[in-house]
Amino acid sequence: EIVLTQSPATLSLTPGERVTLSCRASQSVSNYLAWYQQRPGQAPRLLIYDASNRATGIPARFSGSGSGTDFTLTISSLESEDFAVYYCHQRSNWPSTFGGGTKIEIK
Amino acid sequence: EVQLVESGGGLVHPGGSLRLSCEASGFSLNSYPMNWVRQGPGKGLEWVSHISTTRNTIYYADSVKGRFTVSRDSARNSVNLQMNSLRVEDTAVYYCARAGPYMDVWGQGTTVTVSS
Numbered sequence: 001e002i003v004l005t006q007s008p009a010t011l012s013l014t015p016g017e018r019v020t021l022s023c024r025a026s027q028s029v030s031n032y033l034a035w036y037q038q039r040p041g042q043a044p045r046l047l048i049y050d051a052s053n054r055a056t057g058i059p060a061r062f063s064g065s066g067s068g069t070d071f072t073l074t075i076s077s078l079e080s081e082d083f084a085v086y087y088c089h090q091r092s093n094w095p096s097t098f099g100g101g102t103k104i105e106i107k
Numbered sequence: 108e109v110q111l112v113e114s115g116g117g118l119v120h121p122g123g124s125l126r127l128s129c130e131a132s133g134f135s136l137n138s139y140p141m142n143w144v145r146q147g148p149g150k151g152l153e154w155v156s157h158i159s160t161t162r163n164t165i166y167y168a169d170s171v172k173g174r175f176t177v178s179r180d181s182a183r184n185s186v187n188l189q190m191n192s193l194r195v196e197d198t199a200v201y202y203c204a205r206a207g208p209y210m211d212v213w214g215q216g217t218t219v220t221v222s223s
Contacts, residue, residue, distance in 0.1 A: 001169075034209045036152070043202055043213040044144075044152065055211060087152050091208060094166045096142070096154040 002026055004088050004099035012107040017078050021102045023071040023088035032092040035064055035073045038101075039084045047086075048073060078104070109133035109212055111203050116217030119193055123221070127188040129203030129214055136179075140164075140206040141186045143177065145199035146216075153199075157206065158186060171197075193221045 003026040013019055023033065031051040036044040046055040048064035051071055061076040075082055083106050088099040115127040129141070143155040156177040157166040165177055176189040186203060198221045204210035 036210070038152075043215055044204075044210070045213070046209055046211045049209040049211075055209075085151075089152075089154075089210075091206075094157070095168050096157065096166075098144075098152040098154060101151045 001095055002029060002090055002093050002097050004090060004097055006086075006088060006099035006102050008102060009100070010103045010105060012105050013078055014107050015078050015080055019075045019078060019104060021073040021086055023066075023073070023099050025069045025071075025090060027093075028068045029090040029092035031067045032090055033064075033066070033071050034089045034091070035062075036087045036089060037082075037084050038087065039081075044087065075104075111205065111212055111214035113201060113203050113214040113217040116201065116219045118220045118222065120223055121193060121195055121221055123193050124189070124191045125193065125219060127190065127201055127203075127217055127219075128185050129187070130183065130185045131205075132184075134205075134212075136184045136186060136205075137181050140208065141177075141179075142204045142206045142210055143186075143188050144202045144204055144210070145197075145219075146202070147196075147199045150199075155201070156188065190219070193219075195221050197221050 005024045007022045033051045035048040038044045052064045063074045085101045085103045110132045158177045174192045200216040202216045203214045205212040
């Protein structure tokens with residue numbers, strides 16, 4: 001099973017800041033990696049797929065990069081609605097797995 | 108509007124069974140692989156099961172293998188998750204998600220509570 005390790009677990013930030021989240025895979029997943037956002041009480045929402053492609057309707061302030069084992073999600077300038085939990089997810093190998101999540105909270 | 112709606116959750120004793128259903132509107136669920144994902148109280152996301160469009164390919168997480176069975180009902184445009192031998196640790200919100208191949212459409216979730 002491929003283990004995805006996200007860091008940090010929690011970030012305390014203010015609106016307007018730039019943030020970079022990390023996701024590291026225990027073995028290569030090529031570019032078969034996605035990022036999801038989950039706001040409290042809501043279902044997850046697809047942000048980025050294939051490591052660097054924005055999903056439909058996702059603002060340009062969200063970007064993804066990486067391949068193989070190291071991936072990042074960058075939010076160029078935090079908006080109030082971006083304070084949420086972010087998960088990476090790989091579909092390279094079964095079982096499909098999620099990272100443990102990074103929570104972005106308001107400082 | 109493209110939408111998924113889960114149903115069938117509830118309170119069940121350990122060892123009991125539940126059948127979850129996921130119905131689609133706005134698209135043909137038969138045209139997409141589907142996943143079930145769960146989230147325990149205060150926990151992260153856990154992938155549970157996958158079914159391909161043709162039912163030829165089905166996968167389960169080790170934690171549910173042998174106890175859960177995923178299936179399609181083409182007539183009802185739905186996907187089901189039969190959960191047997193339920194354990195306390197199966198308590199979670201269960202989401203169905205369209206896997207096209209990434210999970211781009213999610214339901215609102217249905218809550219399963221396993222408790223004596």
